[in-house]
Amino acid sequence: MRSVAVVGTGQTKHARRRDDVSQAELVREAADAALADADMCAEDIEAVLIGNMELFEGRGLPELWVGGGAYGTGKPVMKVATGGTSGTSTAIAAFHQVGSGLFDRVLAVGFEKHSEGHTQTGMALTDPFWDRAVASGALGNFALSVSQYVAAGHATEDQAALVAVKARRNAARNPHAHLQMPDLTVDEVLASKMLAHPLRMLDMCPQSDGAAAIIVASDAVAREHNPRPAWVKATATRHDQCYIGDLDRRLLSMRTLRDASAHAYTQAGITDPVRDLDVAEIYEPCTYAELAWYEALGFCEAGEAGRLVEKGVTSMTGALPVNPSGGVLSTNPVGASGVIRVAEAACQIHGRAGQRQVERADLALATGYGVYAWADVVVLGSEP
Amino acid sequence: MIRTESIHIPFTYAAGGTSSIFLAALRDEARILATPCPACDTVICPARSSCPACGGPTATPVDVGPAGTLVSWTELADGTTLALVRLDGADTSLVHRLAGGDGTWVAGQRLRARFGESRTGAITDIVGFESENGAGR
């Protein structure tokens, strides 16, 4: 595959409600920001990819209703769907479209307007025979695996609360973030409402309205449009079994993310991720998941993730800042969340992350998470 | 301008051949069936036509449970429980609910399926799982 880079990123202001814009206008807001960042105009874009969680809004065929908003009229337009990983998969599909030589300039945009739908209903539309009859959507599903993770001694509620505090404090330096809580404390997290044992309100991601876009370009175009392109060093995606009873140690093993990251690290020449990576934007649906991902991503040995966050290794001033943006815990328009991870990682390489910029970002990781059924891993670098 | 409405979506959904046998056995005989995978040497519950791990065809269904072991559980804010139960004879877990008791459950404890009186061919023909020594613990 030829060299491919992210040359522009754009995000809307993410919020609980964006009643001021339609879905198409929300997508347009992110697309315009990304085009401006890449110093391109809409006519330069040859193909458009769209990420969205169908049924989280009250209408089908999102690619139809927002295609024009994404400047897709007269161009190849399609939606990429892999559950919560849709956003990262959309970005990866764009990398392949450009890497294969099919196009030189592709716009990938993800969006969600949770406020316009009924997310709980969308999440409950699982298999009617096995899941829907007894389970009640994502929260119970998370809680089952999290309680197992806690029972195995891999994390305490205090360590999980530290993740919640880190995320919301980081988000306070990100102008796009939904939940900005610069003064949040561990005690406040522990005092928040218990939703499904052991998950509390502030352990969980919010539901946001928002969109994010990236411009993906081939080698020569990338050098013209960004002084410091974010080159695609590696991508990997993994799918796994859907029935949660079939893989009942999911958070403890998280083999999708473990396999995908091992494959991506090999491609990118990463042998010690904490040492080699400069920043990571990981898709963490809840605090405990971030800790479990540290293990699956090889940031630490099994059971050591809590100590990693206690020592501040993944804070803004640590050896490997994780989620300077505030992560999914602070902003979660699901169809956009994966694109946001890639956009934030690219933005760090570009050196355009403002107050959330880490020092010397030459190698950045972005991940996506689609319940336990998908994991995506992307590595971006300052050199092709 | 903001428009508010709701949609009712009627649908049907086929369980497929092997899972239909599982659901009929549950309804008619209060038996829980699982399918062995000859390639993986594992027994998969609920019974399915192909192995979720290797994708290969499964063998003739066998009986598992009705007793088993609690693998993991949670309680939601509305008081409902959600549990993974490893039935005796099975190598995968069933996603279900816990029934009765005082709400104190411990991973590893022994459970037994409680079947409903009038059964319809649904996983909820098992009302839930109770402590093997009677309701709760």
Ligand SMILES: [Zn+2]
């Ligand atoms: Zn098998």
